[in-house]
Amino acid sequence: MTGFSARPDLRLILRVDGAACLVMGAGLATLASPLGALTDMPPAFLRATGLLLVPIATIILAIASRSRIPARGVALIVAGNTAWVVASLALPLLGLIQPNALGWMLLLGQAAAVAGLAGLEQAHRPGRRTRMSEA
Numbered sequence: 001m002t003g004f005s006a007r008p009d010l011r012l013i014l015r016v017d018g019a020a021c022l023v024m025g026a027g028l029a030t031l032a033s034p035l036g037a038l039t040d041m042p043p044a045f046l047r048a049t050g051l052l053l054v055p056i057a058t059i060i061l062a063i064a065s066r067s068r069i070p071a072r073g074v075a076l077i078v079a080g081n082t083a084w085v086v087a088s089l090a091l092p093l094l095g096l097i098q099p100n101a102l103g104w105m106l107l108l109g110q111a112a113a114v115a116g117l118a119g120l121e122q123a124h125r126p127g128r129r130t131r132m133s134e135a
Contacts, residue, residue, distance in 0.1 A: 010074065010124035014064035017077065017117045018057045024110065025053030039103030056080065071126040078125070081118035085111045 028035065028050025036043035063073040088111040091097045092104070099107060 008120065008124075010069055010121065010126070011064050013117065013120045013124060014060055014069070014074075014077070017081070017121070018061035018064060020113065020117070021053045021057030021060060025050045025057060028053070035106075039106055040100040041097050041103050045097060069126055074121055074125045078118050078122045081114050081121070085115045085118070088114075 028046045030050070032043040032047035032050065035041070035046050039046075060077055063069060063077065066073075088107050092099055092107065097103075
């Protein structure tokens with residue numbers, strides 16, 4: 001009987017991250033005006049954010065498709081995701097955008113999802129030493 005690992009592999013995590021970036025980017029770019037009306041966030045900000053996510057998704061998916069996933073590439077993705085989470089919280093806290101309650105829910109929800117992906121990517125990063133490998 002073969003064992004089953006419930007732990008997702010890095011390639012799958014990166015593909016999910018890249019796909020999420022594409023979906024979110026397309027949604028924000030194409031639905032900026034109605035989303036802006038619902039969230040009290042500027043449509044231009046939402047559209048620009050969506051358009052920014054498309055090349056980010058392309059980079060993440062390109063790294064995921066490599067036969068050997070480079071540790072530096074994963075470190076760059078983790079750093080980018082971390083910066084995204086910080087920016088998602090800092091922009092409204094600094095008053096640069098003023099979302100309503102629904103806007104805050106959108107910001108906090110996507111920040112939590114991105115933080116979770118960054119944590120998984122960091123935990124599965126190539127070359128990362130684990131406690132078991134240190135023993």
